Amino acid sequence: MLFPEGVAIDGKTGAVTPETGRYVKRLSELKGIYQDQAAFQRAVSDGNDPVAYEVIDYRNKESDLSFGTTIMAPGQVGGEYFMTRGHYHERPECGEAYYTQSGEGLLLLESRDGEVRTVEMKPGICAFIPPDWAHRSINTGKEKLVFVWFCATDAGHDYGEILTKGMRKIVVERDGRYAVIDNPAYTKASA
Ligand code: F6R
Ligand code: ZN
Numbered sequence: 001m002l003f004p005e006g007v008a009i010d011g012k013t014g015a016v017t018p019e020t021g022r023y024v025k026r027l028s029e030l031k032g033i034y035q036d037q038a039a040f041q042r043a044v045s046d047g048n049d050p051v052a053y054e055v056i057d058y059r060n061k062e063s064d065l066s067f068g069t070t071i072m073a074p075g076q077v078g079g080e081y082f083m084t085r086g087h088y089h090e091r092p093e094c095g096e097a098y099y100t101q102s103g104e105g106l107l108l109l110e111s112r113d114g115e116v117r118t119v120e121m122k123p124g125i126c127a128f129i130p131p132d133w134a135h136r137s138i139n140t141g142k143e144k145l146v147f148v149w150f151c152a153t154d155a156g157h158d159y160g161e162i163l164t165k166g167m168r169k170i171v172v173e174r175d176g177r178y179a180v181i182d183n184p185a186y187t188k189a190s191a
Contacts, residue, residue, distance in 0.1 A: 011101030036078030086136030090156025103145035
């Protein structure tokens with residue numbers, strides 16, 4: 001039987017207490033999501049293969065609902081900000097919510113039929129991710145971006161399409177702030 005409990009979430013560090021699991025993504029594990037391969041190799045070697053993001057779970061397979069945190073380091077690869085891999089959920093009926101605790105970022109979303117939307121991530125904003133929209137978070141700030149996510153325990157992750165095709169837009173720094181521009185690689189792949 002499951003019992004209620006209060007889970008402490010540190011909005012600055014993303015620590016979840018108690019936690020049920022965690023993983024780290026180093027930059028080298030994110031090959032292929034950035035445009036500039038040479039810049040990617042440089043960022044991996046010059047930065048000693050930095051941790052790009054970490055995910056901490058509060059998850060129990062007997063419960064329908066899970067939550068946790070994602071902690072994203074600031075950084076760039078060839079002008080693109082550090083980002084997550086991005087995914088659809090395996091179960092298309094499952095949406096999600098991202099509640100930002102600290103830092104600033106952009107949530108980039110894409111529907112199956114090609115609608116693109118962004119939601120700014122900043123403390124106080126809880127982003128609604130509708131079912132069957134791909135979602136990728138991007139740290140556009142100079143500090144850590146920490147957010148709490150809530151979704152169905154068995155929503156699953158489908159990384160394949162975003163990994164092979166990319167997303168229609170990329171997010172780059174222009175004149176000291178973020179700009180959302182067309183992904184040249186995406187256009188080529190689908191032409
Ligand atoms: C779960 C979810 C987040 C992400 C995490 C890492 O459905 O959206 O927990 O999994 O922010 O991003 P990905 O999984 O795209 O590398
Ligand atoms: Zn998700």
